[in-house]
Amino acid sequence: MKTLKRIVAGILSTALLLGMTSCATTKQTEAPADAAAFTTIESGKLIMATNAFFPPYEFYEGEKIVGIDVEIASAVAEKLGLELVIEDVEFDSIIAGVQSGKYDIGCAGMTVTEDRLKSVNFSTPYATGIQSIIVAEDSEIKDIDALLGGDYKVGVQSGTTGDIYMTDDIGEDRIERFSKGNDAVLALTSGKIAAVVIDNEPAKAFVAANAGLKILDTPYTVEDYAMAINKDNVALKDAINQALKELTDDGTIAAIVNKYIPAEG
Numbered sequence: 106m107k108t109l110k111r112i113v114a115g116i117l118s119t120a121l122l123l124g125m126t127s128c129a130t131t132k133q134t135e136a137p138a139d140a141a142a143f144t145t146i147e148s149g150k151l152i153m154a155t156n157a158f159f160p161p162y163e164f165y166e167g168e169k170i171v172g173i174d175v176e177i178a179s180a181v182a183e184k185l186g187l188e189l190v191i192e193d194v195e196f197d198s199i200i201a202g203v204q205s206g207k208y209d210i211g212c213a214g215m216t217v218t219e220d221r222l223k224s225v226n227f228s229t230p231y232a233t234g235i236q237s238i239i240v241a242e243d244s245e246i247k248d249i250d251a252l253l254g255g256d257y258k259v260g261v262q263s264g265t266t267g268d269i270y271m272t273d274d275i276g277e278d279r280i281e282r283f284s285k286g287n288d289a290v291l292a293l294t295s296g297k298i299a300a301v302v303i304d305n306e307p308a309k310a311f312v313a314a315n316a317g318l319k320i321l322d323t324p325y326t327v328e329d330y331a332m333a334i335n336k337d338n339v340a341l342k343d344a345i346n347q348a349l350k351e352l353t354d355d356g357t358i359a360a361i362v363n364k365y366i367p368a369e370g
C-alpha cells in the first residue's frame with residue numbers, strides 16, 4: 106500500500122512539475138542568470154559532490170568521471186561562468202557535506218525527498234528515477250509483494266531511497282547495505298542476497314554487465330532527481346534553476362540524456 110502511494114505521489118509530483126514548467130515557459134520574460142548575486146565556496150569554482158558508481162548518471166571512463174549528471178552540471182557551471190570541480194565521495198555523505206558547506210552542490214542521481222528537504226534545498230528536477238528490483242533470472246520472486254512478503258534479504262546502496270524505503274517496509278534485519286550499488290549486485294550474483302533495490306538506469310547497466318540477472322516489471326517507487334544545494338545559498342539555487350531552465354528550453358538537457366539513454370523503440 107505504502108508502495109502504491111509512493112508511486113502515485115511520484116507521478117503526481119512529476120505531473121505538477123511538468124505543468125509548472127509549461128506554465129512558466131509561456132509567461133517567462135527570459136531574465137539572464139544574475140551572475141553577481143550568488144557566491145560559491147571557492148570563487149570561480151562549482152564544487153560538485155557525487156558518488157561515481159552510478160551509470161549512466163556518473164561513472165568512470167578510465168580515470169575520468171563522465172555521465173548525465175556530470176554533463177548537466179558542466180553545462181550549468183559554464184552558464185554561471187564557473188569551473189566544475191567533481192569530488193567522488195560516499196553517497197551517504199553528500200547531503201551532510203552540502204549542508205556543512207563542503208560542497209556547493211550534490212549531483213548524484215539524487216532523489217528529492219521530504220526528509221532531505223529538511224537539510225538542503227533542491228534545484229528544479231531534471232530527471233525521473235524509478236526504484237527497480239533486480240533478482241536472479243530463475244528467482245521465485247515475481248513481484249514486489251512477493252519480495253516484501255517473504256523473508257528474503259535485500260541489498261541496497263547505503264543511504265539511498267532504496268535503502269530508506271525498503272528498511273521502512275521490511276525492517277533492518279532483512280537489509281544488507283553496500284557502499285556501491287555494484288557491490289550489492291555482486292552479492293546477488295553470488296547468491297548472498299535474493300534481490301537488489303536500486304534506481305532503474307543503473308539497474309539496467311548492472312544487469313547488462315552481469316549474466317543471469319533480470320529486473321522485475323513492477324517498479325517500487327517513482328522519484329525526481331535534482332541537485333542538492335545549501336539552504337543558505339538561495340541565490341545559487343536561483344542561478345542554477347535559471348541555467349537549468351535555459352538548458353531545458355534549448356534542448357541541451359534532452360540531448361545529454363539521449364546520449365546516455367537512447368530513447369527506446
Ligand code: ARG
Pocket residue numbers: 155156157158159163196213214215216217234262264265266267304
Ligand atoms: N536516487 C537514489 C537516492 O537519491 C540513489 C542515488 C544514488 N546515487 C549515486 N550516485 N550513487 O537516494
